[in-house]
Amino acid sequence: MSARQYALAAIPAAYLGISSIFFMHGYIHGDATFWMGIVLIPLLLRSYPPAEKSWRLAPAVAVILLICCFRQETSWRFLLLVLALLFAVESLLGKLNGQFFMVLIIISPIFKYVSEVFTFPIRLQISAWAGWVLRAAQFPVVVEGNSIQLNGAEFTVDPACMGLQMTGFALLSAVFLMAHFRIRHQQSLSFRYQVMLMLVAFALNTIGNLMRIILLVALHITPDNALHDVTGIVCLLVYVAAPLIFIVRHAHQRLCEPVATKRSIDKNRSQLLIPGHLALLAACAFFCFQKPVINIRSATKIASREGYAMQQLESGVTQFKNDQALVYIKPIPAFYSSEHSPVTCWVGSGYHLSRISKKQVAGTVVYVGSLKKGDDELLTAWWLSSGQYATISQLDWRWKCLTENNHFQLINVTADDPARLDAEVKRWLPAI
Structure with missing residues (x-):
């Protein structure tokens, strides 16, 4: 290998090395969803090989780099590191497909926060629906918010249900199936249909969680029972994975177009490309090695209160x-x-x-x-x-x-x- 080829491989590897900081500080958790996404990446690279080299992420990297000069929250530093890594890959090796970005979003800490916070109203609604179904089946249940009580036992629709794990599994399953059928049939879905299938996966996940909580309450399977996790897995397979296989296969048979055989074009780039990436890498290391800052600051002075x-x-x-x-x-x-x-x-x-x-x-x-x-x-x-x-x-x-x-x-x-x-x-x- 030439010195340039070593540099092309070393720059992305260095970004991955810096990412270990976020593991050590607990910002990235190596849970099941994270590792599922990591294992899925080689399949995506095979299904969607890098296309012509691209600088499309350069403006985004510049904006986040500027923000990091004034904001010290860990989220901005993490976003800078990820965008800089993707920019290095696309400008040095080839443009990545949208599916690749979907997986990165799903396994990111930001997705975990969004799924736990913004799916909260859905969890409340699932509890209400489950209570209605169980009462219709003559079960004397009491619904209090996201909790359902039956004969002294309490069952909760919590973030573990509608949060990162099950929602992430459903969305990653959709990505896996689209990549699998693309390789198998050499046909590709348009971005519009890919987004629609992701929404279908989310809807199926909601149905699966509804059936899961109904079964847990009806069969009185408490969280300390081994069947509690088994029930969740069965519901994922029956109400999420099985319908997705049928829907994605049908979509590829009816809505796909032949895969365009496009290979990465190795264009001559400026001699400053690699030095520029090394400078960006140094900037990322500078920001990421700084001490994390808690993302709470007082915008207004709060007055004291009598009696407190x-x-x-x-x-x-x-x-x-x-x-x-x-x-x-x-x-x-x-x-x-x-x-x-x-x-x-x-x-x-x-x-x-x-x-x-x-x-x-x-x-x-x-x-x-x-x-x-x-x-x-x-x-x-x-x-x-x-x-x-x-x-x-x-x-x-x-x-x-x-x-x-x-x-x-x-x-x-x-x-x-x-x-x-x-x-x-x-x-x-x-x-x-």
């Missing part, structure tokens, strides 16, 4: 505490930021959050849930507020933050009984 002990935490969160309640005010830097809701924060502290539902308090809808840790049980409520406007909708607050330049913060109130929680929520709902 106030404490400003290092993360930027403001804590108010008395004998009746514990209140956290968590400022959100921008519309694209995570809001650090109790769904992640309390769970990270060892609590189990269940019975999550919507509740109207003083004319405003908030989320409420139950926190359990051993014999300790608390009740918690949370919503997002701009000071004049309160909401629980992810799309709502992000849109207002983007278009109206409103600064939102998450308000989390925790107490030990329902009456006290309602009283504290009413006290904290007005403008802050």
Whole structure:
């Protein structure tokens, strides 16, 4: 191999080496979905070989590089690293297909966050549907938010159901089948049909989760039972994988076009190409090796409240505490930021959050849930507020933050009984 060929191989390898930082800091979790996506990549490269070399990602890399000069959140650094790696591959080896990008999105930490947060209303709806079906079948179930109770046993539709694992499996299955039938029949679906099949996979996953929770409750299969995981796998195979095989095969028979035989064209590039990539690699290393920054900063100064002990935490969160309640005010830097809701924060502290539902308090809808840790049980409520406007909708607050330049913060109130929680929520709902 020539020195240039070694350089072409070494640059992507160096990016992969830098990515180990995100593993060490826990930003990337090597779970089942992640490794499924990694194993799928060689099949995609065989099914969709690199085409003509491309610089199409250069503007995106430049924009993210500029953002990283002013923003220190881990998400921006991770995005810069991934885009720089893809830019290196496309400009040095050949243009990648859209399927490749789909897989990277599905196995990314960003997808995990989006799936856990934005599928929450779907989990509530699945609980309601499952409760309706079970009551119609004469089961005496009680539905409380995302939890279903039957004869003292509680079953929860949690992120493990509609979050990364099952949703990721369904979407990666669709990608695998499209790549498999493309190789087998030498026919390709248009991007429009590929997106439609991904949406079908998501819909099938929702149906599979509905059937799963119905079976778990009806057969009284608790989480500590070995059949709990077996039931989930069976539902994935029956309600997701089997229909997808039929649908993707049918789509390839009816909607495909012959695969264009296009090979990567090795054009003469500037002598500055490799030095430029080395400079970009150095910039990525500089940003990624910096200490991670918690993505919470106070946009407005929060005043003290009578009857509460106030404490400003290092993360930027403001804590108010008395004998009746514990209140956290968590400022959100921008519309694209995570809001650090109790769904992640309390769970990270060892609590189990269940019975999550919507509740109207003083004319405003908030989320409420139950926190359990051993014999300790608390009740918690949370919503997002701009000071004049309160909401629980992810799309709502992000849109207002983007278009109206409103600064939102998450308000989390925790107490030990329902009456006290309602009283504290009413006290904290007005403008802050």
